[in-house]
Amino acid sequence: MLQKISSRILLWSSIVLATGLLLSAWLPYLNPGKFWVAGFSGFFFPILFPVCLLLLPLLWWYKMKMPLLLCGIALCCAIPAALVTWSFHPVNAGEGTVANSFTLMTYNSSSMGLVAYKTEEARVAAIYDMIRKARPGILCMQEFYSNDQAGREHHIDSIMRTGNYGWHYFTCDKTHWNTWYYGISLFSRYPILSASSIPCGKSSAGSGSSFLQADLAINGDTIRIFSVHLTSYMFNSEDYNNMSAPGSSSLIYKMRSTFEKRSAQALQLAALVAESPYPAIVCGDFNDTPVSFTYKTVSHNMKDVFLETGNGLGRTLSFLSPTLRIDYLLAQPSFSIHSGGVLQIHPSEHFPVMACLSLKKH
Structure with a gap:
């Protein structure tokens, strides 16, 4: 029985x-x-x-x-x-060992540690310590915040000095109280030939309203970088509490609306990459998992740095679930990926993804 x-x-x-x-x-x-x-x-x-x-x-x-x-x-x-x-690469080549290579890091900075309009010093210290240690030649930051009010955090200037960057571009998608700026930023030791902010929707948080597109001169070639932050669910504390109550209509409606916006952004981004006159790299926070329409659409005919170099699940979000990889660094086949990985820094909501790449010579 x-x-x-x-x-x-x-x-x-x-x-x-x-x-x-x-x-x-x-x-x-x-x-x-x-x-x-x-x-x-x-x-x-x-x-x-x-x-x-x-x-x-x-x-x-x-x-x-x-x-x-x-x-x-x-x-x-x-x-x-x-x-x-999943990815399995037990051996990873050393960064910066290849001629004509460059390093690029993508990182959702979660408003540079700004919580309820107050800066959490431990988070800011971890970000700057990471920049000093990793020393990426190109640094792309989503959910970036800077303030040019006297006595506040002018992160643009501070990062330029910390990373020894000569060029930068900031989308400035939202301005609050005249001096509080939010958006997507790119810092570079390589010349930025041109850069623009391409509208892709509207987000109350600022970052997520546009794609940052920049053309950089690297080792005699021009490459195009897209730094993006696709639409987030924008969950609040009440939403997280409702997650334990299956069938919450407000939570499902919010997710459903986000799916629609993000899928449209993914299609728009994929079209921009396909039309690029230069070899392209896409990086940023997709707010979606690898098994998703978003990832499938944007990563088409591109190489995923984590899949090429990483191990395990490659978690990039420090909370909710240990399986969440939502931050990506993708490169077209014209690039060689020499090394890369997810850098786990604490305390931080997101983990940065970094890679050493070079453009193939024909």
Whole structure:
């Protein structure tokens, strides 16, 4: 009797898991702007795939052929999604060892440690310490904040000095109280030939309203960099509390609206990259997982620095879930990626992604 019950449980568990895994892996191919349910599915993939994998030995032990076959097929069909979720590179080349290479870092600075209009000194210190140690030749920062009021944090000037940067560009998507500036910034030791802010929506937080596009002269070549912060869910404390209450209509509505805006931004960004007259790099906070329409659209025909050099899940968000990789550094095939990785700095909401790259010579 007990064996019969356990067999039934295993049977239905395998059916549910296999179905969930297939939906999680393949629904993100649909545009959530038109089919919003697809926007939720990819979140569960990093959990469903290993659980389904661990179920296989149990099904084999109980000689349950049909459930074993079902889970096996689901896992095989989910391999493309697994290949963009996990990366395994135990050996990583040293940074800066290749001739004509350059380093680039992307980092969501979470308003440079500004919380409720007060600066958390520990967060600011961690950011500047990271810049001094990593010394990226190009630094792209989303959710950037600076203030030119006397006695406040003029981060633009401070970072220029700290990183020894000769050029910078700031989108300044939002101004508060005349001197409080928010947006996306780019700092460079290489000449910025041209730069612009390309509107992509409207965000009350500022950063997320535009794409930063900049053309840089590096080692005799011109490359184009897009630094972006795609639409966030903008969850507040009440939303986080509602996460423990399934079916919260306000939370689902907010996520559904975000899916629509972000999918439109992803399509706009992909078109800009495709039209670029120069070799292009895209970096920033996509606010979406690797198994998503957003990532699939933007990363098309591009190389992901983490997948090329990293290990494990490459988590870039320090809270909510250990599986969340939402910050990316992507390069077109014309670039060689020599090294890279996610730098875990604390305290910080996001972790920066850095890479050493060079443009292939033909």
